Amino acid sequence: MVQLKDQYELFINGQWLAPQAKKYFATINPSDESHLSNIAWATEVDVDLAVKAARNAYENVWSKLSGAERGKYLFRIARLMQEKARELAVLETLDGGKPIKESRDIDIPLACNHFFYYAGWADKLQEAFAGQPIASLGVAGQITPWNFPLLMLAWKIAPALACGNTVVLKPAETTSLTALKFAEICQEAGLPAGVVNIITGYGDTGAALVVHPDVNKIAFTGSTAVGKQIQKACIGTDKKLTLELGGKSANIILEDAPIDQAVEGVINAIFYNQGHVCCAGSRLYVQESIAAQVIEKLKFRLQSIYVGNPLDKNTDIGAINSKKQLETIEKYISLGREEGAEIYQPACQLPSKGYYCLPTLFTDVAQSARIAQEEIFGPVLAIQTFRTIDEVLQKANNSPYGLAAGVWTDKGARIFGLSSQLRAGVVWANTYNKFDPASPFGGYKESGFGREGGVHGLSAYLKITN
Amino acid sequence: MEILKTYKLYIGGQFPRTESGRSYQIQSESGQVIANACLGSKKDIRNAVQAARKAQAGWAAKSAFNRSQIIYRIAEMLETRKGQFVEELVLLGHSNPAAVAEVQSSIDRCIYYAGWADKYQALSSSVNPVSSPHFNFSVPEPMGVIGVVACQETALIGLISQILPLIVGGNSVVVIANSTQPLSAISFGEVLATSDVPGGVVNILTGEVAEMLPTLAGHMDVNALSLAKIEDHLSRNAQEAAIDNLKRCQLYSLDYFDSKNQGLHFITDFQEIKTTWHPIEQIAGGAAGY
Numbered sequence A: 001m002v003q004l005k006d007q008y009e010l011f012i013n014g015q016w017l018a019p020q021a022k023k024y025f026a027t028i029n030p031s032d033e034s035h036l037s038n039i040a041w042a043t044e045v046d047v048d049l050a051v052k053a054a055r056n057a058y059e060n061v062w063s064k065l066s067g068a069e070r071g072k073y074l075f076r077i078a079r080l081m082q083e084k085a086r087e088l089a090v091l092e093t094l095d096g097g098k099p100i101k102e103s104r105d106i107d108i109p110l111a112c113n114h115f116f117y118y119a120g121w122a123d124k125l126q127e128a129f130a131g132q133p134i135a136s137l138g139v140a141g142q143i144t145p146w147n148f149p150l151l152m153l154a155w156k157i158a159p160a161l162a163c164g165n166t167v168v169l170k171p172a173e174t175t176s177l178t179a180l181k182f183a184e185i186c187q188e189a190g191l192p193a194g195v196v197n198i199i200t201g202y203g204d205t206g207a208a209l210v211v212h213p214d215v216n217k218i219a220f221t222g223s224t225a226v227g228k229q230i231q232k233a234c235i236g237t238d239k240k241l242t243l244e245l246g247g248k249s250a251n252i253i254l255e256d257a258p259i260d261q262a263v264e265g266v267i268n269a270i271f272y273n274q275g276h277v278c279c280a281g282s283r284l285y286v287q288e289s290i291a292a293q294v295i296e297k298l299k300f301r302l303q304s305i306y307v308g309n310p311l312d313k314n315t316d317i318g319a320i321n322s323k324k325q326l327e328t329i330e331k332y333i334s335l336g337r338e339e340g341a342e343i344y345q346p347a348c349q350l351p352s353k354g355y356y357c358l359p360t361l362f363t364d365v366a367q368s369a370r371i372a373q374e375e376i377f378g379p380v381l382a383i384q385t386f387r388t389i390d391e392v393l394q395k396a397n398n399s400p401y402g403l404a405a406g407v408w409t410d411k412g413a414r415i416f417g418l419s420s421q422l423r424a425g426v427v428w429a430n431t432y433n434k435f436d437p438a439s440p441f442g443g444y445k446e447s448g449f450g451r452e453g454g455v456h457g458l459s460a461y462l463k464i465t466n
Numbered sequence B: 001m002e003i004l005k006t007y008k009l010y011i012g013g014q015f016p017r018t019e020s021g022r023s024y025q026i027q028s029e030s031g032q033v034i035a036n037a038c039l040g041s042k043k044d045i046r047n048a049v050q051a052a053r054k055a056q057a058g059w060a061a062k063s064a065f066n067r068s069q070i071i072y073r074i075a076e077m078l079e080t081r082k083g084q085f086v087e088e089l090v091l092l093g094h095s096n097p098a099a100v101a102e103v104q105s106s107i108d109r110c111i112y113y114a115g116w117a118d119k120y121q122a123l124s125s126s127v128n129p130v131s132s133p134h135f136n137f138s139v140p141e142p143m144g145v146i147g148v149v150a151c152q153e154t155a156l157i158g159l160i161s162q163i164l165p166l167i168v169g170g171n172s173v174v175v176i177a178n179s180t181q182p183l184s185a186i187s188f189g190e191v192l193a194t195s196d197v198p199g200g201v202v203n204i205l206t207g208e209v210a211e212m213l214p215t216l217a218g219h220m221d222v223n224a225l226s227l228a229k230i231e232d233h234l235s236r237n238a239q240e241a242a243i244d245n246l247k248r249c250q251l252y253s254l255d256y257f258d259s260k261n262q263g264l265h266f267i268t269d270f271q272e273i274k275t276t277w278h279p280i281e282q283i284a285g286g287a288a289g290y
Helices: A044-060 A067-083 A085-096 A100-119 A149-162 A177-188 A203-211 A224-234 A259-275 A288-302 A323-338 A389-397 A412-421 A455-461 B042-061 B064-080 B082-092 B096-116 B120-124 B157-168 B183-193 B209-218 B232-245 B264-268
Strands: A010-012 A015-017 A024-029 A034-040 A134-136 A139-143 A166-170 A196-198 A217-221 A240-244 A250-253 A283-287 A342-344 A360-363 A380-386 A404-408 A426-429 A462-464 B023-027 B033-038 B134-142 B145-149 B172-176 B202-205 B224-228 B248-252 B271-279
Touching: A010 A044, A010 A177, A024 A085, A034 A177, A044 A139, A044 A166, A044 A196, A044 A203, A067 A085, A067 A100, A067 A149, A067 A177, A085 A100, A085 A149, A085 A177, A100 A149, A139 A149, A139 A203, A149 A166, A149 A177, A149 A217, A149 A455, A166 A203, A177 A196, A203 A217, A203 A224, A217 A224, A217 A455, A224 A240, A224 B232, A250 A259, A250 A389, A259 A288, A259 A380, A259 A404, A283 A288, A283 A389, A288 A360, A288 A380, A323 A342, A323 A360, A323 A380, A380 A389, A389 A412, A404 A412, A412 A426, A412 B271, A455 A462, B033 B183, B042 B134, B042 B145, B042 B172, B042 B202, B042 B209, B064 B082, B064 B096, B064 B157, B064 B183, B082 B096, B082 B183, B096 B157, B096 B264, B120 B134, B120 B264, B120 B271, B145 B157, B145 B209, B157 B172, B157 B183, B157 B224, B157 B264, B172 B209, B183 B202, B209 B232, B224 B232, B232 B248
Parallel strands: A139 A166, A139 A217, A166 A196, A217 A240, A250 A283, A250 A404, A283 A380, A360 A380, A404 A426, A426 B271, B145 B172, B145 B224, B172 B202, B224 B248
Antiparallel strands: A010 A015, A010 A196, A024 A034, A134 A462, A342 A360, B023 B033, B134 B271
16 A cells, blocks of 8 residues: 655655755554654755745745646645545554544545645735735745644645645654655656655754744744743744744533533543643643433443554544653653643553553642543543532633634533634634644744634734835 | 923833832933933832733723724823923924924824724624534634834824724734833823823833833733834844744834824734634524525
8 A cells, every 4th residue: 555665865846855964764553563664854955945946936936936837736636635545544554653544534534625625815915815916935944743744744735825825834843654654746747846845853953943034934833842942942033933832721511511512522522642632632721510310321331442553443542642642641640640630541452562651630629630631632531510600701711822613512502602702823612632724823922823724824923015 | 490290100000110210311402401211120110010900801892883983082181281291303303394283183193993893893894604503703802011112203103103003903002112212102191191191001111212111012911012123132032032932023113204104904903813613593494594
């Protein structure tokens, strides 16, 4: 299904270039710790080459193309991605550990659709900014995370190109393969050299991209701590910045909610993609009158969750992305116990090799507990109860984050009341973890700023020029 | 005998003296002392942020139409006090025609933004045609409490051009006025106090930018900053302090006399976009039509 190369080079100016320092790092399959391939580790010189290629392509090719022509390239890329969807899905699951049913049914289709969606914007940009003259920014430096590798690439590259910018993208070090496959797709699509450049590496590679003086825009998805470093590095420059950062999203079940539907929603909110989701519903607030019932149902449901080989299409929870992340999650699980919360994990055998974590519930969690305050980025749910709506609103908003929230109730007026009071960029009412290219995504407060997706996603890659 | 006016701060709808009890002299271009103003302190900033936070939710909850009327009322009150504002600008050394022009432009700017209060939402929101059976829409919401360093080159037009788009959008603001020409800012506070703008929605402090800005920029209950052109190191330090709670920072260096420098994006610069999803039930076998 997929042919892996022994070694992957950097994709700069439409060509595969060996890194100047001749350094490579291994990428492994987190589901069995097997070696997959070696990936080029870009240093400052390589980053500079990539930015120069992107600048050249911007000045001489891409900014001179009409929006309609840019759009055609994007449509073509979308089609090629669709044609290679199975290959991309398997690659994503091999490299990142996510269940194949998710990469096959969600990640890859959404990534293709994102290109298709923004392709259509390329020649209609001015219409989105009534009365306000706009211009592209130039070279965009983009840094993507390991939880949705190709999807985040699509969220970054599609709007950037549609808006007339060129791109240097650095994927996360544990999940470079689909980005490199995407580079092949760009070649196959005949995209002019230098319009998209993919440089692989660790944090130092990303940092070199952020501080490069000839980059006009930085788009970052990742942790709040790194996001803050990037914000600092951009001070005093004209770089436009958008950040998609961490979250600790509240999922609220009111007593009039359809319970079975809500329970299924909670499962999806926290265990989707092993909980490696910035908007995961990792804080559950259940109204006191139904708390016992909901918790019992959640425990029962956990027993039928299938944890194991991500390539098995029946798998619900695949492999944790890396050893480092597994250690972080395990640290939080023992912290939860130490903090006095009650833990529940289903009896389930985990594969002997690879990085796996049981779906975990914590009850009797204090609002001040670290497992209720800090982002864990794993399949760990902190459950709390509440009596009144005012109380839950206060608790839900009592977080430095503000990425998403969930509300479960049968009462329409209450949905609008609550959702307008929740300080979060996305509110899922009677659903959770839904994504679409047409739907803007992004956070309030320390979850970052700027939006990706929809008409609002265009603002991240254009400037208003009065 | 002439009765000299004491220029105080404007915090929470009141005109307190600075808690620090200090004042400084305001001079005309020729060096003549024309008034004393309060030398605001860090504590004044904290008090002002508290007042702004207290007022913000109520202000945002007013109907957009009501906010529009209140902001139009600001223009009416400015108009009736035109003479006072012109006089203060002339005292500072502006020519009479220049002063009249600045006040007139300021009134026009108020009217411009008054009209936006119930319209920017329609232009910056969307119903998103998602592929699944969900009703999905995105709307702007105010960021909350905004810290403002007002234009240091103009006495009135810059201040108004920065404050208005923020409060039109339901934010409350804490403003550090032009430090050498603060009289118009405090007089504008008097206009606000008599314009049905709830106390605390706009708070104006006079004094040294260098003294007050670090507290404002580092305050964990401030959501964003609107910074006019100030000394590089002050701006830089403020932006660094802002990172602690990831404040959104907008830097402006604009000629506010030019009406090109008014517009929708000055409002949306201080709006968050919230997207809401809800499933659509399939009825009678029909698919959702949104």
